[in-house]
Structures are given as structure tokens and as C-alpha cells.
Amino acid sequence: MDAPQQNHPVPALPAPPVPVVPAPSPQSHYFYNARWTKRHDNAFIHALYYQALKGHRQLSRTPNMHSLNHARRLVNACFNFNFKYIVFKRRLERLHLRYTTFKSILESPGVVWDRQRNVVLFDEDRWNDLVMANEFVNAYRFAGEPDWKELSAIFLTGRPEEGPNDPVDISSDEAESGGENAKGTNESTISD
Numbered sequence: 001m002d003a004p005q006q007n008h009p010v011p012a013l014p015a016p017p018v019p020v021v022p023a024p025s026p027q028s029h030y031f032y033n034a035r036w037t038k039r040h041d042n043a044f045i046h047a048l049y050y051q052a053l054k055g056h057r058q059l060s061r062t063p064n065m066h067s068l069n070h071a072r073r074l075v076n077a078c079f080n081f082n083f084k085y086i087v088f089k090r091r092l093e094r095l096h097l098r099y100t101t102f103k104s105i106l107e108s109p110g111v112v113w114d115r116q117r118n119v120v121l122f123d124e125d126r127w128n129d130l131v132m133a134n135e136f137v138n139a140y141r142f143a144g145e146p147d148w149k150e151l152s153a154i155f156l157t158g159r160p161e162e163g164p165n166d167p168v169d170i171s172s173d174e175a176e177s178g179g180e181n182a183k184g185t186n187e188s189t190i191s192d
Helices: 027-031 038-053 065-079 085-106 124-133 135-140 148-155
Strands: 112-114 119-121
Touching: 027 038, 027 135, 038 065, 038 085, 038 148, 065 085, 085 135, 085 148, 124 135
Parallel strands: none
Antiparallel strands: 112 119
């Protein structure tokens, strides 16, 4: 006679690993750092925008020294801090990168910007080609350029025809307190 079989528990096999797709970096990852926030950028962009409306720019299509110094004074006054000139120069270069990158996206075939929703619509293959050419394009994968009107005015030649009717708004940030700089961090530690 056969011996009764004992039921031994069979260990469960682990589920196959699910590939982890990294979450896309938010636009702020590309635009700002720990010391320079959206609030700082709002004040800086608006100051440069008003200077562009006055026609203050160099032949190289960038704001001139007068515009940059005016923007520096305004931002420093708004935040009661003394950012170094080099910080503003680097921020201007970052704004120019944003302008040229988004402009190249808009000029690419097969890419459309839905201004109402501020979303860039694209073919996945076309987008991969754009990213291969310029990694900064990833900043616009899920949102368009929020300051396109202002950046266009700042970096184009000629005087823009219209301007904003509202004063500079530096408080439209999503729950940002202004970072360390608003409290008066030693300016020698500020870098871009």
C-alpha cells in the first residue's frame, strides 16, 4: 500500500520585475536650482520684458548692459538681497537657452503647440530626434514655455507691439517661500 502523500507547500515564484520607467523631470528641474526660484525668474523676466518694450537691447538680440543692471536692481530690491552680477548673466543665458530651444521645437515639422492648454503635441519618433539633438528639449515634453511672449520680446529684434497691463507679479509661485536668498544668504555662495 502506498504511503499517504504529505502536502508540502510549494514556494511561490517571485513575480517578474516590472520595468521601472523614470518619471519625467518637472520643467522646474531644467529651469531653476535651489537658490534661484520661479519667483526670482518672474521678477527678472518682467524687468527684462519692460526694458525690451523700451527698445533696450544690443545688436546681438540680447538685452544690453543697461537692461541687465536695471533687472538686477529690481530683483535685488524685490527680494531684499544682493545677487552678484554673474548670477544674472547666467540666468540670462538660461533664458536664452529656453527661448532658442522652444523656438526650435515650434519650427520642427510635426510638432504643434496648443497655446490654450500650454502643451506641446508631437509624434514620439520626432520628439526622440529632437531630444537627441538637444537634451534641454525634455523641459517641454509635458508643458510649453510659460513665458514665451516675454522671452520672444526679450530676444527678438525690433520693439514688441504689446505689453502686459499688469505690474510685476513675483508671488505667483506654487507655495515657494523664496528659498534661502529671500532670507539674505551670503552672496558669495550663490551660483547658477
